[in-house]
Amino acid sequence: MAISVFDLFSISIGPSSSHTVGPMRAAGMFAARLKKDGLLAQTTAVRAELFGSLGATGHGHGTPKAVLLGLEGNEPHTVDVSQADLDVERIRSTGRIRVLGAEIGPAHEIDFDVSTQLVLHRRRSLPYHANGMILFAYDADGVPLLEKTYYSVGGGFVVDEDAVGEDRIKLDDTVLKYPFRTGD
Numbered sequence: 001m002a003i004s005v006f007d008l009f010s011i012s013i014g015p016s017s018s019h020t021v022g023p024m025r026a027a028g029m030f031a032a033r034l035k036k037d038g039l040l041a042q043t044t045a046v047r048a049e050l051f052g053s054l055g056a057t058g059h060g061h062g063t064p065k066a067v068l069l070g071l072e073g074n075e076p077h078t079v080d081v082s083q084a085d086l087d088v089e090r091i092r093s094t095g096r097i098r099v100l101g102a103e104i105g106p107a108h109e110i111d112f113d114v115s116t117q118l119v120l121h122r123r124r125s126l127p128y129h130a131n132g133m134i135l136f137a138y139d140a141d142g143v144p145l146l147e148k149t150y151y152s153v154g155g156g157f158v159v160d161e162d163a164v165g166e167d168r169i170k171l172d173d174t175v176l177k178y179p180f181r182t183g184d
Contacts, residue, residue: 019061022152027070051132052125073102
């Protein structure tokens with residue numbers, strides 16, 4: 001994988017790529033995974049839990065906004081920034097979210113209470129990195145359909161739980177063969 005200067009300077013809706021670009025990408029990856037695995041139609045509830053730095057500074061850095069927009073299928077480099085606040089307000093006021101709505105329209109709109117389904121753990125961290133989040137999807141009976149852990153590791157890059165602890169680190173869908181772990 002080659003990383004260009006354009007990867008290092010991410011366009012974003014917030015002051016920190018670790019708190020906006022990464023979480024938006026992670027939420028979008030989660031929603032896309034629901035579709036890819038054939039689970040989107042069965043999904044009647046989603047939940048996002050933010051840990052460590054994401055939970056502690058979330059509102060100030062725009063992380064909840066980024067997660068909501070990501071669940072709706074927005075991407076950091078194409079999100080309509082003039083519409084973003086209106087979309088978040090629509091989700092809050094209606095109590096409904098359009099999972100992958102930016103991609104497939106309002107076809108899969110589900111109930112979503114921002115105050116209970118977007119949880120900021122201000123004093124809890126996940127083991128791998130300070131910017132961790134867990135996303136959940138449930139069916140109509142409350143049965144879990146999918147649970148994924150993501151880490152926003154800086155610069156808008158996202159590592160999922162499958163890459164943690166491996167000799168190869170997976171960033172989005174690209175694998176780094178020789179990741180940096182130490183100054184050696």
